[in-house]
Every structure is written in C-alpha cells, then in structure tokens.
Amino acid sequence: MPSKRSPNPTVDRMGRECLAMRTRLLSRTVTSVYDEALRPLGVTIGQLNILAVVAKRGPIAQGEVAQFLSMEKSTMSRNVERMRQHGWLRQAPGGAGRQVLLEVSGSGRRMLNRAAPRWSEAQAEVSALLGKRWADALHGAADTIWNKLAEK
Amino acid sequence: MPSKRSPNPTVDRMGRECLAMRTRLLSRTVTSVYDEALRPLGVTIGQLNILAVVAKRGPIAQGEVAQFLSMEKSTMSRNVERMRQHGWLRQAPGGAGRQVLLEVSGSGRRMLNRAAPRWSEAQAEVSALLGKRWADALHGAADTIWNKLAEK
DNA sequence: CTCCTTGTGTTGTATATACAACGATGGCGC
C-alpha cells in the first residue's frame, strides 16, 4: 500500500529495501550483543578484533591490520593509540619507512584469554538470534565483499 | 594453520569468524557506496532513510521513526536537528506529551526526488557486488533481526 | 646531493553510534 505521500515509487523502496539501512541495522544490533558481553572487561569488539589479528599475525604493520579488517587507516591509528594506552599493544622493532609494527603485550594476551569465553557466548547468542541459515549467509556475504576488496 | 602465537584456539576464531567483524565490514563497505553516490547532494544514506520513512508515514513521532529503524533515540535526535537545519524536516502540529511529530517539507521532498536515481544506482551497485544470493540473504537476516526486536 | 615521488601514519573535522544522566510533559491516584 504505497503512501499517498510518496508519489515517487523509488522513495517507497528507499524506506523498505535499502541495503545500507539493512546492513547498518545488522551491524548495530550484532555489535551491541558483543559489546554488552565485553563491557565488564573494558574492551570493545572492535578492539578485540584488532587484538586477535595482531596476536595471530604479529608483528604486523598497522596498515596491514587495517587492510585485513578493511578499516580506515585513521580509525586504526586512533584505536591503536587507545590500545597502547591500555597496554594491550606495543610497537615492535623494525618496519620499513614510517611503518609501525605491532605486537601484543602480555597484558594484551591476558585480555584475549579473558575475553575469549565472553566472545564465544556472544557469537553463540548472535548465531541463535539469526539462525544458522542467516549466520552462514552473513559469512558468505562478507567473504564475497572481502574478496572483491582484496582484488583492488 | 593455527599460529604459534595463538595457543588459545578461540582467539583464532575471533580473528576469522567474528560475526560483529563481518557485519561491521559489510556495513562500512555498503554504506560507503551509498554515501559516495549521494555526496554531491549533501545528504547521507542515514538521513535519506529517515527522510523516506517520514515521507511515507509522516506525520510521525520522532521516537517511532527511531524504533522503526532500530536507531538510538539520541542518534535520531541529533540527526533530526541537522535535517531541520537543512530544511528537509519540520515539526508537525500535535503530538502527545513531549512527542515531536515530524513531517517532510517541500525541500525535503525535492531532496528525496533528486536522491532517488542515485539511490537506485547505489542499490544496484551493491546488489551486483554481493550477487543476488547474498543480497537476498541480507534482507532475510535483517528481517529476522527486525522481527525479533519488534517482539520486545 | 637535491628534488620529487611514493608509501605510511597522524591530525582536523564531521557524522554515526551507544549509554547514562537529565529535563520536560502530562497522566493518575489521592
């Protein structure tokens, strides 16, 4: 039932089918589940993702982490600064030019281990919320996008 | 090939399978396509979504728009303020208590019509990027979440 | 060696998001 107030049919679609609106809704909802689970630890899911990537692949250049996560370099820069202040990350020696090599500190590793069970709970909660079908689909969609971004 | 630096297997999963990371990646990537298409008009996809909802259902209470879009009331409040300054939205008479009833102005309607073709292009571009399978899946996943949120 | 270019990070500015605290409005019991 198109509204009398939207003579332009595209405007109706903008309010119902917009993929940006949909992905943003998903992102907000899903993120809040993880952040709520992690709040007692004082870490956000974004920081935890960075920490996990550096733990797995470090010492690694800051920009490489950003590229892997498809994050803007400025977002990464400010996040890294906060995480260094928390003592979870530190700069490793080496790195060509202005590169900043990152590695996880002992306290960062402890944080990862403390966060792991809470992350698992959040992951399970979101999987249940979405159902297996849509959870798998999100992985597929994200993989597709990630691969396209990697081509460039 | 688990890293020697991640003795905790959950940490490996955190860096590869985290649904928050995935949805945030999707949201950032998809949003940027729309915002790039809309930049010449000086409107963001978030604002356009609000405008479309108010156009279709207005006059409507600000909080109702927030609920429909599952947005935080404070995010909505500040967005509405900017959009009022742009002259796209205005407060309609009526509304119980402190409710703010919103409606789209003439200039808001013109913005919607100018933005419509660009929105369609962006929507097509993202659909092509994802492929029909994953684009449909995003709708399914978002619908599922939206319905769960509506139950509460 | 000097200049230029390129790669990498940082900083400025604006919007988006979340949570908590506050403020305002009107209803309701009495």
Next chain:
DNA sequence: GCGCCATCGTTGTATATACAACACAAGGAG
C-alpha cells in the same frame, strides 16, 4: 490541587567511521 511516575526527547561523553590535509621517511632521478 499536589506529588509521583512513566514517557519522550535532549545533552554529556566516549568510541567508530570517513575523508581530506598534513607530516614524515625512504628511495630514485637528475
């Protein structure tokens, strides 16, 4: 009427994100 209370919106503060401009380092052209 008065005070309590529930609802709704705004404001404070912090993080997340994006884009542009800048800063810095290294290497190459000449």
